[in-house]
Amino acid sequence: MRPDPSLKRRIAQSFVLLAAILAAFFCLVSYTAVEVIESEVMDDRLEKISEVLIAHHIRQQPYEPPPGVEVFINDDLPSELRNRGPGIHELLLEQREAQALISDANGNRYAVVQEMTQFEHLEFIIFSSLGIGFLSSLVLAVILGSATSRRIVAPVTALADAVAANSPSSTLPGLDNGDEIGxxxxxxxxxxxxxxxxxxxxxxxxxxxxxxxxxxxxxxxxxxxxxxxxxxxxxxxxxxxxxxxxxxxxxxxxxxxxxWLSRAPEQLAASRTEINTVIHAELERYLPLLQGKFVRCEIEEAGAVWVDARPELVGIAVGNLLRNAIQHTERGNVTVRLEQTRVVVEDTGPGLPDAVAERLFERFVQGRKDSTEGTGLGLSIVKRVAEHLRWDVRFERPDNGGSRFILDFAPVGAPTETATLRS
Structure with missing residues (x-):
């Protein structure tokens, strides 16, 4: 999937990403703190209680365990603790969360069990609160990010709209601002x-x-x-x-x-032109260039093709392609093929090297470095005319050598008699 190019969307995403990172870091610190409390405070409390209870049992002195704490000695150990070694263990004892410290002293095995249900419930509340806080932070980041991005991007959008509307430069928004928008x-x-x-x-x-x-x-x-x-x-x-x-x-x-070419396309009067007539006129114009050459020039056409374009501009595009083909072909064929949606000008000349073909429609680029004919402007003019008419021009390399230029266009129907009289 392509990334969204919207600046507003990216600012909002940055807010959400920053909030997610900060919230995740806060949750991680909080989780670590809870685990440290459990391991340091609760374990230390259990160890101290165990020391006191064992000492009183060895001295045969009575001692009442704190609430939630039970002491098991030797055979009194629950089955869940009998196969466990000395140390602190977390387990379910009678379906209750518990923490047990098993130790050996004076030939006896002691198990001091501390109920952890309340602490686990508190831990669940803390972790749930962290999760809700994390999600709330993301939602808040989305809201703040969207509002902030709209506020930040609004001047840029207004400026872009003014430029797109071709507003006078003196009326552009933000001209007097001292920030980056200005x-x-x-x-x-x-x-x-x-x-x-x-x-x-x-x-x-x-x-x-x-x-x-x-x-x-x-x-x-x-x-x-x-x-x-x-x-x-x-x-x-x-x-x-x-x-x-x-x-x-x-x-x-x-x-x-x-x-005509210097004017904007929308300022030109609509003119329906038959391309067949233009092609024949351009071929007749450049026939003198064939003198002394063993070149046959022919036109292939299936029927009349009409376009909405000034005939002068069509003549420039077709004429330059035809003249280039005739000038650079010493023997063989120059063929102009008229189809319903395109004009193809093909020759059997020497063709074009790859380095030239890549920059063919740039100004002052000639087909051959040793060529003394032309200025390298013909094809760039064809490109400009094609863009002006909303056509497309491209170059292809035929399989049998030479060059092939294609003008693609959108055809229209033949003009009616009324339209012909008006024009």
């Missing part, structure tokens, strides 16, 4: 302010970059379209102009996608 609250407030400033800088940077890049990209896109029209009679030059236009359009889409 230190924790001020640390939270400082950290929150730093994160807010960082997020604001990142959002402003993303917005500024998007704004500054859109203008030149729009100019490039317009110029490329105009150049494409003017070169209608020159197919070779027109193909180059068309590639420039397509690249400018794709870059514009990527800038827009990065802007």
């Amino acid at each position: 230190v924790l609250a001020r640390a939270f407030a400082h950290r929150t302010d730093e994160l807010q400033r960082f997020l604001m800088r990142e959002r402003l940077f993303t917005s500024d970059v998007s704004h500054e890049l859109r203008t030149p990209l729009t100019i490039m896109l317009g110029a490329a379209e105009l150049l494409t029209l003017r070169l209608a009679s020159q197919p070779a030059q027109r193909e180059v102009a068309e590639r420039i236009r397509r690249t400018a359009a794709e870059t514009t889409e990527r800038v827009a996608a990065l802007l």
Whole structure:
């Protein structure tokens, strides 16, 4: 069973454990004291009475035993004592608790028996009281521990609730306290302010970059379209102009996608996207990378698959995986397999070493140390997009070599005609 991580529960448990240890120690001391009283006081009293009785019997002087004490000599010894040697013995004599001192003197065997019923009853009362006290201590410890833990943890819980509710750092409870709660609250407030400033800088940077890049990209896109029209009679030059236009359009889409990625997922408008279309578009985009390679690229799909995600973000995730597979495969196959709940991008390239596979989705980690292509950001961007879309991305090593990347997602139904018109 996993330990309870609750701080309140652990404080209460500490109270109960401390109470149990102290109560057990007190009970042990009390038990030892009772046993010492029995062995030292009662035994010493019995020995002194026995000495006096034996001395009077030897001198043939009459002596009346104290109440509760009996003297047996030679054949008068009870059957329970006849086979016992000299010394003090505890036994049941006529169904009564008794303590007997057997000794030999002047050729006679004496047995001085002291009734212990009253003492045993008192001992039972003492031990019962100790047991009740032990249990009462545990119950009291549970009550005090629970009350104290609630009082101790209440400021921490209030602070945690305020942080979870994204309250302003200036309103966090406990900021003016001089204890550890105040230190924790001020640390939270400082950290929150730093994160807010960082997020604001990142959002402003993303917005500024998007704004500054859109203008030149729009100019490039317009110029490329105009150049494409003017070169209608020159197919070779027109193909180059068309590639420039397509690249400018794709870059514009990527800038827009990065802007979407900088926003919180709940702030994005719902958009139903057919992944099949995105995969075909990304494959067409990266087909030029196959020139000069003996690589066959194919798409396997059983039918249309729809997801609730911006097409720009889906394109970034699928496109980066597809580009990596094409770039690192010199011969063989690159396969994109679309299933109902996932996209699988598999290649027959050189694969990845274990050291790289463990850190594959970190920033600036490249598949091969000797690689001069890419910056090591592609897969980290895929990971970020997947987390943004609440998808999952993972790497597997196929049995026949190469690499396999899997994007898991939750599919949705195809949009209705009304929803399509609204979008």
